[in-house]
Amino acid sequence: MPNTALITGASSGLGKEFARYHAAKGGDVVLTARREEALEALKVELEAKHGIAAHVIALDLSEAGAAETLYNAVKTLGMEIDVLINNAGFGGYGHFVERDLAAHQGMIALNVSALVDLTHRIAKDMVGRGRGKILNVGSTAGFIPGPGQAIYFATKAFVNSFSQALDQELQGTGVTSTVLAPGYVETEFAQTADLEGARMLRGGGATAADVAKYGYDAMIRGKLLTINDRALGFMLNWVTPLLPRRMVLRMVATSQSKT
Numbered sequence: 001m002p003n004t005a006l007i008t009g010a011s012s013g014l015g016k017e018f019a020r021y022h023a024a025k026g027g028d029v030v031l032t033a034r035r036e037e038a039l040e041a042l043k044v045e046l047e048a049k050h051g052i053a054a055h056v057i058a059l060d061l062s063e064a065g066a067a068e069t070l071y072n073a074v075k076t077l078g079m080e081i082d083v084l085i086n087n088a089g090f091g092g093y094g095h096f097v098e099r100d101l102a103a104h105q106g107m108i109a110l111n112v113s114a115l116v117d118l119t120h121r122i123a124k125d126m127v128g129r130g131r132g133k134i135l136n137v138g139s140t141a142g143f144i145p146g147p148g149q150a151i152y153f154a155t156k157a158f159v160n161s162f163s164q165a166l167d168q169e170l171q172g173t174g175v176t177s178t179v180l181a182p183g184y185v186e187t188e189f190a191q192t193a194d195l196e197g198a199r200m201l202r203g204g205g206a207t208a209a210d211v212a213k214y215g216y217d218a219m220i221r222g223k224l225l226t227i228n229d230r231a232l233g234f235m236l237n238w239v240t241p242l243l244p245r246r247m248v249l250r251m252v253a254t255s256q257s258k259t
């Protein structure tokens, strides 16, 4: 059983549940996100409930150099990371040209650049030790282009692709890279992305606890790619690729509209 997990975006949603699940298995955690109070509250909860050690490193991972700062802070704590869960991320509703360029760039900085930076540093250490597990939180959004959230879908296409290629490169090293591609999960995500009221959310979503457990267990098994929503997974793998591309774009645009 791997011991110490570094979990990004641990202050809410899936990240919080990854931390709870790992701690329940007796593993220590390093919790990171911007909201320090939420991380401290989770630390108190996990230490009291499971007798593990939890460490809080609060920072904005979208800032230049933040992943390096995080990595150095972990080293200063004298910790080795056995499990890296790249979970922090956010979306943003609206047409590309109408949203601020800075908002797009911030999303790319967090969803893509910070993930690459942190993975490079920690995967290298894991390969040196001959063991380690990486879980990247991609999305079913990464399977298709996303009019209405063009940059978010593109960042998740990057994560889905990168994680799988990395896993192939890591074969034989003792380190694995798994990508979890969830469908809609009920977290703070929709509110942060200004998606509330969008058609795609009307049927409700999975719980963060269920999806985190699903993804974590797949990571432990060393799975390459896992989708928690089987019907959506079937649709994206076996139906969508056969449809005319313009039809798919219109369907995605409609699913994200609020009317």
Ligand SMILES: NC(=O)c1ccc[n+]([C@@H]2O[C@H](COP(=O)([O-])OP(=O)(O)OC[C@H]3O[C@@H](n4cnc5c(N)ncnc54)[C@H](OP(=O)(O)O)[C@@H]3O)[C@@H](O)[C@H]2O)c1
Pocket (backbone or CB within 6 Å): 008, 009, 010, 011, 012, 013, 014, 015, 032, 033, 034, 035, 036, 059, 060, 061, 062, 063, 087, 088, 089, 090, 091, 110, 137, 138, 139, 140, 181, 182, 183, 184, 185, 186, 187, 188, 189, 190, 192, 205, 208
């Ligand atoms: N919910 C869904 O339907 C869904 C579906 C597919 C994939 N996902 C992916 O799942 C992951 C987790 O999202 P969630 O659904 O759990 O949403 P969430 O509840 O909004 O959690 C997002 C987490 O990311 C952290 N975060 C955001 N900006 C950050 C920044 N600049 N620096 C550091 N941390 C930051 C947040 O913490 P602070 O605000 O405290 O910084 C929070 O802990 C994301 O990568 C998302 O794209 C979600």
